[in-house]
Amino acid sequence: MTFRIRAARDEDLQPLYEMAKLTGGGFTNLPPDRPSLKAKLDKSHAAFAKTDDTLADELFVLVLENAQTGEVRGTCQIFTHVGQHYPFYSYRIGTLTQHSKELGRTFRADQLSLTTDLEGCSEVGGLFLHPGERAGGLGMLLARSRYMFIAQHRARFADRILAELRGVIDEAGGSPFWDGLAGRFFGMNFQDADQFNAIHGHQFIADLFPKHPIYIAMLPENARAAIGLPHPSGRAAMRMLEIEGFSFDKYIDIFDGGPTMTAPTDKVNTIANVRPARLIAIDGDGGEPVLVAAGRLGDFHCAYGKLRAVGDGVAIDRACATALGLIEGDNLAWVARY
Known part of the structure; x- marks a missing residue:
């Protein structure tokens, strides 16, 4: 049985929607919402149709297809230039060091600062493989096909690339990180906020998120424990990113606290080789x-x-x-x- 990666088409909307319903939440780039998925396909069609090799805010949607049956069994996405129409927010983990001569002690406090440092990067995301196909290296095929595409169209992508990994989600579909931090400012649970973000974008973050640094020590223990950790189902994806040369540079997702991995585009192993x-x-x-x-x-x-x-x-x-x-x-x- 042979599988291939190809550009997504209009008729892929239904299989994409069916896969989106299997993600279990926290998967912003593949929301179980038909209009949002249709909008993604429309934007992808426009990107595939543009022939001039210039860097712009574009989205390419790819799918994994069974070459014999035509059945779609996975998908992935590539964003060429994030943060151009809406700010691309992350939390940056930093440390504030203070010293008291009177006490003879030095205090170091870890902080989360809202930042748009990663604005202008390209992004690989939206990777989902149907649970019935998680064997035979198909997840690796999906992941690496994005880098093959970037290598074939290098001028359409930035010099730095990022990947956001889904963070820790509990059995009820909630996020300990969200509940311990952002949820206190928004009055909505994680599922509602995640869905709103997937459909309407990030502007509500700019409107309502606290702009001052947050001391990590003041967060609940389960929220602190989730910072920078991938969802159990994303550990293999994190290993694949590390093999490609991505690293965790203390940026985390503002919704679920999952790690954001980054790499210089031309040093991603697949692209370089x-x-x-x-x-x-x-x-x-x-x-x-x-x-x-x-x-x-x-x-x-x-x-x-x-x-x-x-x-x-x-x-x-x-x-x-x-x-x-x-x-x-x-x-x-x-x-x-x-």
């Missing part, structure tokens, strides 16, 4: 396990395959070539699988 090649042959002789990408913008596809060097080009296996619609003489890009 993508190699262009010309397809010389299609055969079944095997080769190195790789990710293969082909096509630009709306014609972009990515899939696992096997590749070997042939003269001044490469050969790939027939299943991969079929999934990507490749014939001999076509150009492709590849990177080693891990």
Whole structure:
């Protein structure tokens, strides 16, 4: 069974909606709201249709498709330039150090400061794999396909890239971090705030969030414990980001306290190691396990395959070539699988 990544289409709205209902909350980029998902698809269509390679506020939505059945089983998103129309807020963890000569003691207090430091970055997000497909490296295919797309369209993306990981959510669907901090200023629970943000954007944060630093020691213990921790289901995603070269630089999500990972775009491992090649042959002789990408913008596809060097080009296996619609003489890009 072969899976491929492709650009999202209008007919993907229903499977996206069905997957959104499975996320369990706290998944801002994939809300279970049809109008919001339709708006995302419309914005993605506009981005795929734009042919000039300039940096702008765009969104690309990709889906994971079973190449045999056409069934959509996962999705991911790429934001080219965050914070251009609405502020992109994060909390930055900092430390205030003070010394008292009279007491002969130094006090260090950790603080959370509301910031827009990450404004202007690109963002990878919205990754969701259907629970029935969480095997065979499909999560890795979804994740790395975004970097393959960025490498193929580098001028459309910023020099720094971020990924927000969902934070700790309790069994009732609430957020200890939200309840201990922001919820006290908004008079709404986490689920309502998360849904409102997914549909209406961040402006209400600017209107109502406290602008002064928050002392972490003053938060409830369960809120403090959630700071910078990913949701249990996101631990594998965090490991994948670390493999790619992302790191946690003390930025956290303002809703659930989950970690925000960042990396220089050109130093993301997949982007740095993508190699262009010309397809010389299609055969079944095997080769190195790789990710293969082909096509630009709306014609972009990515899939696992096997590749070997042939003269001044490469050969790939027939299943991969079929999934990507490749014939001999076509150009492709590849990177080693891990």
